[in-house]
Amino acid sequence: MSRPAAGAPLPNLPSGGPAIDASRRLAFGAAFAHGGGLYDAVRPAYPVDAVDFLVPAGARDAVDLGAGTGILTVELAARGLRTTAVDPSEDMLAQLRLKSRPIRTVLATAEDTSLPTESFDVATAAQAWHWVDVPAASAEAARILRPRGRLALIWNQLDVTVPWVHRLSRIMHAGDVHRPDFVPDIGPDFTPWESMDLQWEQQVTPELLIELAKSRSYYLRAEAPIRARVEGNLSWYLHEHLGHHPGEQLGLPYFTHAWRAHRR
Numbered sequence: 001m002s003r004p005a006a007g008a009p010l011p012n013l014p015s016g017g018p019a020i021d022a023s024r025r026l027a028f029g030a031a032f033a034h035g036g037g038l039y040d041a042v043r044p045a046y047p048v049d050a051v052d053f054l055v056p057a058g059a060r061d062a063v064d065l066g067a068g069t070g071i072l073t074v075e076l077a078a079r080g081l082r083t084t085a086v087d088p089s090e091d092m093l094a095q096l097r098l099k100s101r102p103i104r105t106v107l108a109t110a111e112d113t114s115l116p117t118e119s120f121d122v123a124t125a126a127q128a129w130h131w132v133d134v135p136a137a138s139a140e141a142a143r144i145l146r147p148r149g150r151l152a153l154i155w156n157q158l159d160v161t162v163p164w165v166h167r168l169s170r171i172m173h174a175g176d177v178h179r180p181d182f183v184p185d186i187g188p189d190f191t192p193w194e195s196m197d198l199q200w201e202q203q204v205t206p207e208l209l210i211e212l213a214k215s216r217s218y219y220l221r222a223e224a225p226i227r228a229r230v231e232g233n234l235s236w237y238l239h240e241h242l243g244h245h246p247g248e249q250l251g252l253p254y255f256t257h258a259w260r261a262h263r264r
Contacts, residue, residue: 040069040095042212044156044202046126050258051075053196054152059121063144065110065137066128070096070103072154076124077103084120086113111136115144122150129153129184138187145263151190152260159199159253164242168209171233173218182257190261197258201251206238209252 051072055062059081064073067085069092077083077100084104087093093105108114110125110132123141125132141151157177160166169177183193204212213219213234219227238244 040071040099042208042215043069043071043127044254045071046075046154046156047198047200047256050154050196050198050256051079053258054122054124054150054154054260055079055081056122056150059150061120062122062124063113063115063120065113065123065125065141066131067096067105068092068127070099072124072126073103074100076122081122084115086110086115111140113140113144117143118146118149120145120149122152124152124154126154127156129155134185135187138189142187142189142263147263149263150260151186151263152258153184154256154258156254156256159255162253165253168234168237171230171237172213172216173230174216178257184259186261189264191264193259193261195257195259198256199253200256201253203249204252205247205249206235206244207246209238210234 055076061084062076062081063084063086064070064076065086067073067087068089070085073083073085073096084106085093085096086106086108088107088109090107093107096103097105106113106115110128123145125137129137138151145151155178158165158169158174160169160177183195186193210231213230214227219230222230239246244250
């Protein structure tokens with residue numbers, strides 16, 4: 001199926017990226033205080049080419065801001081980087097420690113990491129930059145990066161240019177979906193963005209898609225009746241409307257958007 005040109009209108013999709021004010025950011029982010037095991041089980045990894053794009057040649061030390069359960073963090077460590085994971089959720093970091101104990105974990109926010117000045121060659125934020133206060137997080141990243149150090153952002157997001165996925169994202173209340181021409185904000189301490197876009201598919205089952213919805217902040221914050229409605233709507237959409245059978249393998253289209261910039 002063809003993809004609309006960048007900038008083409010998509011129904012119910014904002015013209016920019018996800019916009020969250022400070023109070024809503026705290027409320028939504030608090031949803032991830034628990035549920036790290038489910039998050040780690042259902043959220044996809046990042047394409048190898050995209051991770052390569054993030055990491056500068058010769059880098060030795062990396063910090064992953066908003067690391068969560070470490071889906072990107074372990075990829076950085078696998079490349080031989082001395083890697084530190086920063087996240088405000090102890091539950092998420094506990095899942096990371098189960099996977100990779102050598103990775104240092106720090107219970108903190110991207111805006112105030114408590115890490116030493118000029119300690120890292122690359123600071124990443126995977127599926128997390130829309131949760132931060134951008135001016136404060138940019139300033140903190142600039143502080144902990146070495147001269148010419150790199151700030152690198154990445155998102156996996158549902159490819160809502162595909163009509164059935166667009167409707168799926170609305171039923172899920174997927175709040176991190178943005179337009180293909182979205183450009184994240186960044187502070188003045190960094191050079192302009194370089195970017196990479198990739199399209200790919202994750203092999204899933206209808207059951208995994210329902211579990212994926214349960215890992216979203218909307219579901220995690222909701223009361224039991226709303227959760228039941230989301231699950232019921234997804235079950236109807238996947239099984240009755242789209243006609244998928246339990247356990248059926250299907251390709252879930254994704255975009256990966258990656259950006260990198262250097263400390264001035």
